Amino acid sequence: MSTKKPRICYTKPSITERGLEAALTLLVVTDGVWSAGSVAGSVIDLPGLLLSVDPDSTASAQRVADAILAEALRLEQGRPRDDATVLVLKLMPLTTPDAVRRLTMRFPI
Numbered sequence: 001m002s003t004k005k006p007r008i009c010y011t012k013p014s015i016t017e018r019g020l021e022a023a024l025t026l027l028v029v030t031d032g033v034w035s036a037g038s039v040a041g042s043v044i045d046l047p048g049l050l051l052s053v054d055p056d057s058t059a060s061a062q063r064v065a066d067a068i069l070a071e072a073l074r075l076e077q078g079r080p081r082d083d084a085t086v087l088v089l090k091l092m093p094l095t096t097p098d099a100v101r102r103l104t105m106r107f108p109i
């Protein structure tokens with residue numbers, strides 16, 4: 001039995017703080033999205049894609065996530081080489097008079 005301790009790597013994250021405001025969109029993607037198309041020499045243009053899919057910040061988070069995944073799959077010619085995960089969080093302006101906060105989430109298993 002080895003008494004050797006596991007090596008732990010420490011990294012310093014890059015942290016950017018922003019105030020919460022209506023129409024704020026947060027995207028989190030895994031390397032499978034970032035590297036989509038790299039074998040063919042292509043890269044995904046997330047800022048450009050977001051501007052074309054949601055120019056006025058009114059598109060649903062689902063629509064934005066679907067567009068990102070579709071573009072990653074297109075760049076991979078329908079055969080992804082890595083898993084691709086997309087998380088889209090949108091802060092939307094209050095549109096209902098009841099002021100009830102609602103959360104929608106879908107997690108297929």
